[in-house]
Amino acid sequence: MTTPVVSIAFHSGFGHTAVLAEAVRAGAADAGAEVHLIDVGTITEEQWAVLDRSDAVVFGSPTYMGTASAAFHAFAEATSKRWAGQVWRDKLAAGFTNSGSKSGDKLHTLQFFQILAAQLGMHWVNLGLLPGWNSSTASENDLNRLGVFTGAAAQTDVDGGPDAVHKADVATAEHLGRRVARTAAVFLRGRTALAA
Ligand SMILES: Cc1cc2nc3c(=O)[nH]c(=O)nc-3n(C[C@H](O)[C@H](O)[C@H](O)COP(=O)(O)O)c2cc1C
Numbered sequence: 001m002t003t004p005v006v007s008i009a010f011h012s013g014f015g016h017t018a019v020l021a022e023a024v025r026a027g028a029a030d031a032g033a034e035v036h037l038i039d040v041g042t043i044t045e046e047q048w049a050v051l052d053r054s055d056a057v058v059f060g061s062p063t064y065m066g067t068a069s070a071a072f073h074a075f076a077e078a079t080s081k082r083w084a085g086q087v088w089r090d091k092l093a094a095g096f097t098n099s100g101s102k103s104g105d106k107l108h109t110l111q112f113f114q115i116l117a118a119q120l121g122m123h124w125v126n127l128g129l130l131p132g133w134n135s136s137t138a139s140e141n142d143l144n145r146l147g148v149f150t151g152a153a154a155q156t157d158v159d160g161g162p163d164a165v166h167k168a169d170v171a172t173a174e175h176l177g178r179r180v181a182r183t184a185a186v187f188l189r190g191r192t193a194l195a196a
Helices: 016-030 045-052 070-078 080-084 106-119 167-195
Strands: 005-010 034-039 056-064 092-099 152-155
Touching (some): 016 034, 016 152, 034 045, 056 070, 056 106, 106 152, 152 167
Parallel strands (some): 092 152
């Protein structure tokens, strides 16, 4: 069976979102994918080539001023070179973000990722988890504790370091990585069958 290639294209200004990127990596690797972590702030031509040969690209950024960081936006603009020829068409895409406030308008960051994926002709993979922490018997340690469907959403107190990223958010990001890798494997098998 062909191994799906999953890349995580992320930016993290102060290390918090990097913890989630590592969790997505761990989840995708656990599901059998070849995984590449790519910091878009220092992306090289070799890493662009890795993205070009990936079956799935997971976008990740902190939420800054209600959207992705400037470094991530620079990366998004640079993908326009792939947009013109629809080079990434039919790859899978997914996303994660982290903010200081419980909401912090981070849904907008995930929706920006969705639109980026759509412009590039990619297929969006959502989180695939029911909301947690939304009843009297629920816990803040539930998976998807912030109740977002679009992607993996995390919240880290602004006075905490990267080790303060919530364990439930880390587990939710791992789930997203596993889900993307498994979905990529299904797409790969389908492509192989169609080509036969
Ligand atoms: C320039 C800037 C803008 C920010 N804007 C928001 C925001 O709109 N909403 C929010 O909840 N947190 C906001 N934050 C807090 C960050 O999202 C939060 O500290 C996050 O953990 C940073 O992740 P990082 O360490 O990966 O950069 C902002 C932080 C900075 C530095």
